Amino acid sequence: MGRTLRALLSAATVEVAQSLLGCRLIHESSDGRTVGRVVETEAYLSSGDAASHSAAGRTRRNASMFLGPGHAYVYLIYGVHHCFNVVTGPVGIGEAVLIRAIEPLEGIDLMEARRGTDRTVQLGSGPGKLVQALGITPDCDGRRLFRGALRLLKPEPSWTRPGIVSGPRVGIRKAAELPYRYYHANCRWRSK
Template identity: 50%
Template sequence: PAEKVARELLGMFLLHDSDEGRTVGKIVETEAYLGQNDPACHSAGGPTKRNKSMFGPGGRVYVYRIYGIHWCFNITADEDVIPAAVLIRALEPVAGISLMQERRKKDQLPELCSGPAKLTVAVGITGQHDGLSLFSGPIRVYGGPPKGDDEIVSTTRVGISRAADWKLRFYLKDNQYISRK
């Protein structure tokens, strides 16, 4: 389920091999979207051209635009019949930092990936990556040490009006790279 995956992804590493080079960031903030029974989830209204990547196996990339400008990166996170996903909200830069700085036109490390739109620019993720498998494509997630409940903060999701009180946002406690407290 997406809620479990959102917690398990914390501390893992997101790697993207692009034509420009490799970038790696530690996942420090996530949000779970639970599928068609979650009014804030893109799949709540059924399949569309925009959300078709959610209606497939877990472990796929789901990328969409917000405000017609910014890309957001998600990982599909349930069985084929449950179109759920985890939004990656923030990364702690680990490798390819100069490339991230060049793409974001920022030098301060905490500013590079501290939000969904910021991290897609820094890591070089766009709509062309939508639907790719995390198991065989240029974008992969690999393990870091598991995090205990005492290391994870759970709070409400950011910037939504439906199911706004659901505590499905997770971040690493005391991490300076999250988007907001």
């Protein structure tokens, strides 16, 4: 047996960002069940990372980043969209992995209805898009991801991981040179 999900999420954040690739993100809502496979992530650290929301300390908005491994951090971006992160690092430290893209696996009809498109490739190819497709809402912020309506699962044992590529993070100016974005090579589901 490999590591438990709990152990996997307790590793160093840049390692978790890579281990999360291939994991499944499941949301059971009153509308139905949707499942996506994580294919693109970004790590945000607690020190030496000016782009991290935790860089200036704890605020009401980023409080969930400090709750410890396996919590959800959901925040509003550009006043319009929400982004979903998996909190990492010890309690009180303030690190997280932004989920930037998923491959739709189950509940694709529901995802298309939520997104208002029948273009399956665009259901999860961006951090705001996947939040909308999975029906993740701000009240998911701070919740634990090991059980409950919104949860993470490790990849199926039969699943084989494609090669992992890293590069600069997207949409930031500070610390933009740090190669903390990870994604599967040759993956049609990642963001553009």
